[in-house]
Amino acid sequence: MNNPSEPRGLKLLITGANGYLGREVVRQCLIAGHHLILLVRDPSQCPIEWDIDQRIEIVEADLANVVTVPQSDVVVHLAASMSGVAAVQQRDTVEATRSLLIASLRTDQPPAFVQASSMSVYGATELDAGDAVTEETPLEEHSHLRDAYCRAKLGQELLFSTAAADAGLPLQMLRIGAIWGPGRLWNAHLGIGAGPVLFQIGKAGQLPLSHVRHAAQALRLAAEAAAQGRSGVVNVLDSDLPDRSRFLQAFRLTGWPRFVMPLPFGWMAALARLTGSRLKHGLLKVPTLRARMLPLTYSNATLRDGLGWLPEAGFEDLMSEALPEEGHDQ
Numbered sequence: 001m002n003n004p005s006e007p008r009g010l011k012l013l014i015t016g017a018n019g020y021l022g023r024e025v026v027r028q029c030l031i032a033g034h035h036l037i038l039l040v041r042d043p044s045q046c047p048i049e050w051d052i053d054q055r056i057e058i059v060e061a062d063l064a065n066v067v068t069v070p071q072s073d074v075v076v077h078l079a080a081s082m083s084g085v086a087a088v089q090q091r092d093t094v095e096a097t098r099s100l101l102i103a104s105l106r107t108d109q110p111p112a113f114v115q116a117s118s119m120s121v122y123g124a125t126e127l128d129a130g131d132a133v134t135e136e137t138p139l140e141e142h143s144h145l146r147d148a149y150c151r152a153k154l155g156q157e158l159l160f161s162t163a164a165a166d167a168g169l170p171l172q173m174l175r176i177g178a179i180w181g182p183g184r185l186w187n188a189h190l191g192i193g194a195g196p197v198l199f200q201i202g203k204a205g206q207l208p209l210s211h212v213r214h215a216a217q218a219l220r221l222a223a224e225a226a227a228q229g230r231s232g233v234v235n236v237l238d239s240d241l242p243d244r245s246r247f248l249q250a251f252r253l254t255g256w257p258r259f260v261m262p263l264p265f266g267w268m269a270a271l272a273r274l275t276g277s278r279l280k281h282g283l284l285k286v287p288t289l290r291a292r293m294l295p296l297t298y299s300n301a302t303l304r305d306g307l308g309w310l311p312e313a314g315f316e317d318l319m320s321e322a323l324p325e326e327g328h329d330q
Helices: 020-031 048-052 086-105 148-167 212-227 244-254 265-274 286-293 301-307 315-325
Strands: 011-015 035-040 056-060 074-077 112-118 171-176 178-180 191-194 197-201 209-211 232-236 259-263
Touching (some): 011 020, 074 212, 086 148, 112 212, 148 171, 178 212, 209 212, 259 265, 265 286
Parallel strands (some): 011 035, 178 209
């Protein structure tokens, strides 16, 4: 719901606009009346309607090598690699973020910032089953045992926090849950897929989900807040979070998995401890296993109270909408 006091007609520079989340952010920001500068690596992949929309300026840029960027009110940084390869993460996430920040700070009037971070930056080593994850939860202290994506997002956060603090600029740091919606239902918090089988690790604990339209709404609200000089750290999560059993019951309507093999979390945790987290698979490393599979709850109170975010619908309604378009590839 729009608030009359919200700034209208901002000039937003958006990276990662061609991605799954980015296209929804573009749509919602246009509806809200903002003008957009889209930094994209390959303009030929942009929707054709962007070329004829006078509110959109498309700029071709490789963020890892960008030197200058157009003037804007707020930079909304969505671009990040999803690759598990450390070198790719370093270039396309960390180095790209550094280049973008340097270029943004060189403009005549440096902008406010919105960073699309991830719930993966939190550590769970010191948490107990049933604990709630909030913005006060400590960040991962054993990142060397986590995946390259987690390490890169931690690196992004450090770069943004340092740059914004040094320059005295507003920063909205949004830690977004596992983004889902039509065409993207699977997430890494369910277990291990092998052919028609899912090895389900535990049944309890909420899944830290963020529907694509919910996440886009949060990013648009964050950009408007940053333009007003407001900074903050916000966990972006749906209000209606299913536990693993509830999610899997709905997900199986896709036709996968055909078989479910339950693996108690305690067994996996014991195996990871016995092997000293030396085995190759990420879920056999204690920090990764606990971050993804420890039964936890999640709060979005800051999102609702601080940004005025409202959920569009509950889990079952959103899942029902997504299911006809969902295919699963294991």
